[in-house]
Amino acid sequence: MSNHDFFKTPSKEEIISRLCAMQEKGADIPKIAVMPQSKKDVLTLLSATNEMVEEHANRPIITMSMAATGVISRLAGEVFGSCLTFGAAKKASAPGQMGVNDLKTVLETLHKSL
Numbered sequence: 819m820s821n822h823d824f825f826k827t828p829s830k831e832e833i834i835s836r837l838c839a840m841q842e843k844g845a846d847i848p849k850i851a852v853m854p855q856s857k858k859d860v861l862t863l864l865s866a867t868n869e870m871v872e873e874h875a876n877r878p879i880i881t882m883s884m885a886a887t888g889v890i891s892r893l894a895g896e897v898f899g900s901c902l903t904f905g906a907a908k909k910a911s912a913p914g915q916m917g918v919n920d921l922k923t924v925l926e927t928l929h930k931s932l
Contacts, residue, residue: 819845827852827859827883833866837881838874847901849880851912854887863891864898871899878902885913892916893924897932 819840828836833850840848854860860883867881878901883891892903892914903925904911905918916924 819843819847820849820851822850823852824884825853827854827862830862830866830869833863833881834870834874837866837870837879841875841877841879845877847878847880848875851882851884852888853885853913854883857887859883860888860891863888864895867895867898867900875899883914887914889914889916893921894928897928 821836821840827833833852836850837848852859852863854863863881863883867879870879870881879899880902881891881895881898881900882888882903891900893916895903903921904915905921906915907918
């Protein structure tokens with residue numbers, strides 16, 4: 819089950835609430851993608867991800883912040899608990915989605931350090 823907000827980043831509490839609702843409805847992997855208006859919004863998404871995984875989740879979740887401002891959430895989301903990210907094989911299907919080859923390089927480098 820997936821929830822997208824292409825206009826803003828909801829509050830941390832709202833992000834967690836939406837993910838919990840998807841989980842309660844039986845989603846295999848709850849997913850939320852939000853649009854940041856600032857760097858602080860990206861931190862809100864990552865903080866919500868961390869809290870969701872540590873306190874509420876009983877299954878994997880996927881979270882991401884879109885556009886160029888949110889790209890770090892696509893690269894390092896797993897550090898905060900997001901189980902998956904997306905890369906573009908040819909054309910990006912969402913704002914801020916990186917090419918799969920660049921994404922692979924960054925993730926391999928990150929994984930060496932974890």
